[in-house]
Amino acid sequence: MKYWNSTLKNMAEYIPGEQPSNPDEYIKLNTNENPFPPSDFVLNTIKNTCNGNLRRYPDPTAEELREQFASENEITPENVFVGNGSDEIFTLIFRAFIEKSDIAALPYPSYPLYDILAEANGIKYEKVNLGADFSYNMENFLNRRYGLVIICNPNNPTGTYCPVDKIKDFLDTYTGLLVVDEAYIDFYGGSSIDLIKKYDNLIVTRSFSKSYSLAGLRVGLAVSSKGIIEGFLKIKDSYNIDMLAIEGAKAALIDKKSFKYNIDMVKNNKEYLEENLKPLGFEIIPSRANFIFVKHKEVPSKELYERLKEKKILVRYFSGNIRSEFMRISVGTMMEIKALCRELNTILGV
Amino acid sequence: MKYWNSTLKNMAEYIPGEQPSNPDEYIKLNTNENPFPPSDFVLNTIKNTCNGNLRRYPDPTAEELREQFASENEITPENVFVGNGSDEIFTLIFRAFIEKSDIAALPYPSYPLYDILAEANGIKYEKVNLGADFSYNMENFLNRRYGLVIICNPNNPTGTYCPVDKIKDFLDTYTGLLVVDEAYIDFYGGSSIDLIKKYDNLIVTRSFSKSYSLAGLRVGLAVSSKGIIEGFLKIKDSYNIDMLAIEGAKAALIDKKSFKYNIDMVKNNKEYLEENLKPLGFEIIPSRANFIFVKHKEVPSKELYERLKEKKILVRYFSGNIRSEFMRISVGTMMEIKALCRELNTILGV
Structure with a gap:
């Protein structure tokens, strides 16, 4: 295309899960959205923020949100960066923390956006296969040529989990930058955040989209050593998070009761x-x-x-080796799960 | 810093206008925020969007907003891209539409963020001085080495305006990419948007931060030829605008009466x-x-x-050659302007 630079020309395009324009007509089990709404406390906080102050620029670094998350996790605000969804955080990682001459190691099968973002920033990468049971063999990422390793924990789309001990062992040897994407960690716990106190080459990312039911708001966090967080702050756009999203995320951190209730419901429904x-x-x-x-x-x-799509039930199907054998189903409400099982019964003729 | 790549190390840091944590104690005439709030229609629309649907991802391309803006401007939605503030749009321009081997031409004095974003993306640039009266002499940008030219119209921080005819003449000769930043165009009109129908190498950017009183929401637009807009869509993060911002911007476009009223008030106050x-x-x-x-x-x-700052009145002071002789004052409410003039009277001992 005319005026496209070589990076843009050479990159693949990311195709997010279908977002039908009439979502209420579908049972959407394809984008890992939380089936339960954010709490009234969160919604009311946002509504109360929605006033004449919107004419003003938001806090460029979302200081209060950084402080809140830090104090909950026994780290300092200087260890926390707030991004416009964790997508922005991954983009910034590829822009700021790896040289063009370096190679990134990306897991497979995992979140396909990593590959696209590497391409969008002209970063070369290699795919490192997960084990036959989709577990992470961290030894496979131990390669001196890797300046950046990303793992997703629990892994999307497989749901498999890599224990913190294994990550710690890896960090004892590995000297490049390790990113642990914890977008889904809140459901069953086991975060690596504590490790940032010991290893300055670890970035843990979090999202408000799933466990906090706030995909519509676009808030993600990066947790890391002070120097890396300063790098994020330096390279980010001047005002990357809007005022309503900041207040919504702050309220979501406060309302632990609703958070825990939603998490428990999702786990029950998953079973x-x-x-x-x-x-x-x-x-x-x-x-x-x-x-x-x-x-x-x-x-x-x-x-x-x-066949499910014909019946207005969306699950996620990925093309490509290995992944295409499987499909990913997000945990929905009890009613949605029952409808899914009913349709599958019919299709499979059980 | 450890783990910073060379781009991050070599770039300067953008310092936005001061945002005091207690803005209500200040008269803030330093960041060009609109002194008048968004309309009740806009605020109520956002509040009504603030419901359980926030658990869902937003429309990745903000299709309805594209359609609305397109139909108002007699272009097609394929000519419109929605960004997380026009900051994101400039970042994407440097990432997608100029080769690293090319040179960008950036005006001086103008919006200092252009320089920083060029550096943040490893793009070399040259500064092109405005005339002694701060007017744009477009001939100075006519240089075959320039793959990308950015002009700001009206120019920030000088307020000077470059007539559309001059821009048209420039496009008749220039073959690189021209970006016209129209963040402030709504106040006195004179947009170059119509030129995108004839010139496929023009990107016009817009912002909801100033004329629409929505700096807190972070919504900007890029208007260009279809091929360039496709490039923006390809390289942007998957969900770059949140649900509330999309609905707020849509409502702001609908409520023309409040928009016009605010614009008129700002112009009166400026006089x-x-x-x-x-x-x-x-x-x-x-x-x-x-x-x-x-x-x-x-x-x-x-x-x-x-001395104004001591009195809790913030205006914008820039360091550097030329710019430091001046200061930029945003148009405030009548009360704010009176307070400013009172203090200046005292300071100057008139």
Whole structure:
């Protein structure tokens, strides 16, 4: 295309999960959105922020949110950066913390956005395969040529979890930058955040989109050593988070009761979903997230995905080696799960 | 710093206008915020959007906002890109539409963020001086080595305006990419948007921060040829604008009556400000924006800035050649302007 530079020309395009323009007509189990709404406290806080002050610029660094998250996690605000969703944080990582001459190591199968963002920033990368059971063998990322390693924990789309001990062992040897994407960590715990106190080459990222039911607001966090956080602040756009998103995220951190309630509900529903899929002939990868990665013993995932879509039930189907054998199903409300199982029953003729 | 790449190390840091943590104690005439709040219609629309749907991802391309702006401007939605403030748009321009081997031409004195963003993306640039009266001599940008030219129209911080005819003439000869930053165009009109129909190498940017009183929301637009807009969509983060910002911007476009009222008020107040500064001995650069660029015939701007700050009145003072002779004053409410003039009277002992 005319006027496109070589980076833009050479990069692939990221295709997010379908967002139908009439979402209420669909059962959307394809983008890992939380099936439960944010609490009234969060919504009312945002509404109260929605006043004449919107004419003013927001706090460029979202200082109060940094302080709140820091004090909850026994770190300092200087260890916390607030981004416009964790997407922005990954973009900034590729722009600021790896030289063009270096190589990034990205897991497979994992979040395909990593690859696209590496390409969008002219960064070369290698794919490192997860084990046959989709577990992380951190030894495979130990390569002196890797200046940046990203792992997703729990891993999207498989739901598999890499224990903190393994990450710690890796950091004892590895000298490049390690990013642990914890977008889904809140559901079952096991964060690596504590490790940032010991290792200055670790960035842990978080998201308000899933566990806090705030995908519509676009707030993500990076937690790291002071020097790296200063780098994020230096390279970010001057006002990257809007005023309403900042206040919404602050309120979400305060309202622990609703947070815990939603998390528990998602976990209950996940168990219910798994119990109902197994008798239908599905293999389910053990997941510590709000989604499961499954394949049927006979019917290809592509076919199931397409037939469910006809019935206005969206699950996520990825093309490509390995991934295309499976499909990813986000945990929905009980009603949504029942509707899904009903349709699968019909399709599979069980 | 450890782990910073060379781009991050070598770039300068952008310092936005001061945002005191207690803005209500200050008269803030330093960041060109609109002194009048967004309308009730806009605020109520956002509040009504603030519901359980926030658990969902926003529309990744803000399709309805693109359609609305396009139909108002007799272009197509394929000519419109929605960014997280026009800051994000400039970042994307440097990332996607200029090769690292090319040179960007940036005006001086103008918006200092352009320089920083060029540096943040490893793009070499040259500064092109405005005329002695701060007018744009577009011939000075006609250089075959320039792959990208940015002009700000009306220019920040001087308020000077470059007529569309001059821009058209320039485009008849120039073959690189031209960006016209129209963040302040709504106050006195004279947009170059129509030119995108004829020239596929023009990007016009807009902002909801100033004329629409929505700096807190972070919404900017890029208007250009279809191929360039496709490039923006390809390289942007997957969900770059949050749900509330999209709905707020849509409502702001609908409520023309409040928009026009605010614009008229700002223009009236600007006249009043100018009329009151002249007798105090200020030279005022003719401005077509919601701010004025002034210097006193005797007292240096730096001193005035500092003494006003002591009195909790913030104006914008820039360091550097030329710019430091002047200071930029945003147009405030009548009460704010009166307070400013009162303090200046005292300081200057008129």
